[in-house]
């Protein structure tokens with residue numbers, strides 16, 4: 148592209164070569180699978196809409212944006228951001244250099260305004276940038292600017308001036324953002340106004356067909372449908388996981404066995420998630436992740452029972468916002484779970500670092516579930532933690548219940564319908580606790596039938612009404 152050469156004239160050689168790497172649209176891997184359904188989403192409503200591609204590490208955000216830009220659906224510029232771009236002078240210098248790719252000359256015009264001396268107001272600088280873009284709009288209508296890795300930007304002067312830019316940019320300049328976390332923009336407002344296109348992990352997940360294509364490319368050969376299905380399920384459509392599995396499969400003597408064993412403790416996946424995700428977290432987050440990794444489902448209060456703290460709900464919401472492989476299980480943000488491979492990694496690390504803690508954490512989970520009436524989950528954790536006593540207690544409770552209720556039911560006389568209703572209902576619950584589901588269901592039907600219309604009315608009508616109320 149002309150930009151690197153042009154700007155090299157006014158920048159030092161070192162600066163220019165650094166800049167060139169940031170403006171370079173990432174190459175696509177040899178086994179790249181172009182996904183038309185996602186490219187179409189990016190096109191929809193463009194260019195006025197802001198496009199936000201937001202998902203955890205390795206979900207294929209950069210690959211998708213790069214594919215879109217490389218297909219030259221419209222003249223596009225690219226900028227990969229990094230921590231150092233939290234300096235507003237540097238940030239805007241780089242944005243202007245990127246824009247120079249679609250609007251030649253803008254760098255030369257605007258760069259001097261960035262100093263030295265640095266401008267007093269970066270919002271003021273952005274206003275000038277917007278005016279300049281608006282003047283030249285006609286010649287390049289429409290163009291696009293892709294900003295990748297925006298999650299590294301958090302310095303207030305950059306955030307503030309960038310927000311102004313995103314909201315006031317000329318309509319012909321489309322903005323595409325790749326980020327691991329929600330960008331610091333008024334997304335809710337933009338969403339309501341129909342000015343936002345969002346592509347998140349749900350959309351970025353590989354479908355089985357897409358996964359088959361990716362794996363075929365990575366393995367450089369055919370791969371059986373059941374193997375694809377197993378790996379798609381195991382990775383939950385996570386691009387990096389599929390790619391790592393594909394690479395490892397290459398030259399694997401026993402592919403079926405490899406696929407059966409593939410998990411977050413596979414060394415490639417482990418390295419990737421450790422380096423890209425886990426090691427970048429503050430200590431308190433890592434600690435929380437490890438402690439709660441024994442859980443299949445997470446809620447705030449349940450996490451509190453394991454951590455001994457009281458900020459479980461806030462932590463979970465924070466992890467979800469940070470796109471830390473946490474998947475909501477309901478609409479009200481009450482229950483979540485970790486992505487399977489991420490949970491594998493956390494559990495492996497917990498076992499390795501704190502083998503002594505595992506049983507205690509399971510036990511705390513079991514006690515919480517027991518206390519809240521989730522006997523099956525309580526039993527599962529008691530089993531996982533090797534707490535035989537608790538397990539016996541839980542089973543014993545259910546056994547006792549079955550015995551008492553059966554005896555009561557056997558002793559009930561034909562007219563004692565209230566007793567029958569209670570005993571059958573109680574028995575249904577007790578069977579359920581024992582894991583005897585068909586028996587539980589039979590009792591439940593029986594119990595409901597006792598109070599259903601169409602049955603002979605119980606002799607004591609007042610009591611029946613009270614019971615149904």
Ligand SMILES: Nc1ncnc2c1ncn2[C@@H]1O[C@H](COP(=O)(O)OP(=O)(O)OP(=O)(O)O)[C@@H](O)[C@H]1O
Nearest residue numbers: 176178179180204205206207208209210386387390
């Ligand atoms: N469509 C695809 N076809 C083949 N491989 C892909 C595809 N999308 C992603 N990948 C591979 O998956 C891996 C992760 O993709 P990518 O780097 O785009 O993720 P990302 O979401 O940008 O991650 P990060 O948050 O770390 O920037 C890469 O190795 C990439 O080559």
Ligand SMILES: [Mg+2]
Nearest residue numbers: 208209210325
């Ligand atoms: Mg990326």
